[in-house]
Amino acid sequence: MAKGGKKGSLKAALASQQTRLKKKKEVEHAAQHEERIKAVVQAKVKAKGKAAPLRPTIPFTATDNILLIGEGNFSFARALVLHPPAELEFLPASNIIATAYDSEEECYKKYPEAQEIVAALREKGVMVLFRVDATKLDRFSALKERTFDRIVWNFPHAGKGIADQDRNILSNQLLILGFLGSAAPFLTKGPIPVVNKARKRKRDPDDDGPEEDEVEDTADTDRRNRGTILITLRNVAPYTLW
Ligand SMILES: C[S@@+](CC[C@H](N)C(=O)[O-])C[C@H]1O[C@@H](n2cnc3c(N)ncnc32)[C@H](O)[C@@H]1O
Numbered sequence: 001m002a003k004g005g006k007k008g009s010l011k012a013a014l015a016s017q018q019t020r021l022k023k024k025k026e027v028e029h030a031a032q033h034e035e036r037i038k039a040v041v042q043a044k045v046k047a048k049g050k051a052a053p054l055r056p057t058i059p060f061t062a063t064d065n066i067l068l069i070g071e072g073n074f075s076f077a078r079a080l081v082l083h084p085p086a087e088l089e090f091l092p093a094s095n096i097i098a099t100a101y102d103s104e105e106e107c108y109k110k111y112p113e114a115q116e117i118v119a120a121l122r123e124k125g126v127m128v129l130f131r132v133d134a135t136k137l138d139r140f141s142a143l144k145e146r147t148f149d150r151i152v153w154n155f156p157h158a159g160k161g162i163a164d165q166d167r168n169i170l171s172n173q174l175l176i177l178g179f180l181g182s183a184a185p186f187l188t189k190g191p192i193p194v195v196n197k198a199r200k201r202k203r204d205p206d207d208d209g210p211e212e213d214e215v216e217d218t219a220d221t222d223r224r225n226r227g228t229i230l231i232t233l234r235n236v237a238p239y240t241l242w
Pocket residue numbers: 069070071072073100101102132133134135153154155156157158159175
């Protein structure tokens with residue numbers, strides 16, 4: 001038998017077994033470490049969420065005159081007037097004009113709940129108007145001589161059912177262009193508002209990452225300025241293209 005024969009191969013097998021065990025332990029340790037890190041990160045995110053909840057964006061002040069365009073079932077107007085955030089609790093209902101493109105009859109047919117909502121809005125003192133074309137606002141006698149701090153159109157959509165994507169996008173772009181031109185003379189005159197101002201986000205003492213800039217909407221503190229137009233859109237294509 002060669003020197004170290006049986007004894008040698010036993011030693012080698014033992015060494016190989018030990019190496020395998022060591023490797024297995026290392027892998028297990030790495031996996032446990034990864035789990036621990038994940039748990040710590042999750043706990044941090046959770047704690048952060050509790051300590052500093054995201055501030056809601058409230059694009060109005062309690063003294064704004066507001067024109068709402070293209071309301072569907074008037075649920076946005078209802079939220080603003082009947083269930084306002086604390087900051088807008090004293091916003092006078094008479095400061096708000098809520099409009100729909102549909103006739104009153106069409107509106108209630110499409111959205112049966114709108115009848116009750118409109119009645120509640122009117123009772124509160126909101127002026128509700130139907131058949132208001134966003135691109136021809138100067139045609140409405142009720143709007144004559146009035147100016148607004150905010151003219152708002154949530155989710156403009158021509159709704160022409162155009163299947164061709166490019167033509168559909170174009171028709172919505174033209175709608176928005178027409179709206180902007182039509183709405184401009186109805187905006188309160190004044191200096192251009194400072195809408196966004198960057199400020200440093202307060203640093204979490206446990207956070208090792210770099211400091212981030214945060215955009216703060218200072219419109220509420222810097223106005224009574226020139227009125228502004230607010231358009232909201234879904235943040236996905238094709239809506240982002242108009
Ligand atoms: C996607 S819906 C959004 C409805 C509502 N603003 C909302 O956010 O739920 C688009 C609205 O724009 C309206 N609209 C379409 N063309 C318009 C126009 N020329 N002037 C005013 N509103 C228009 C439609 O009647 C519809 O109510």
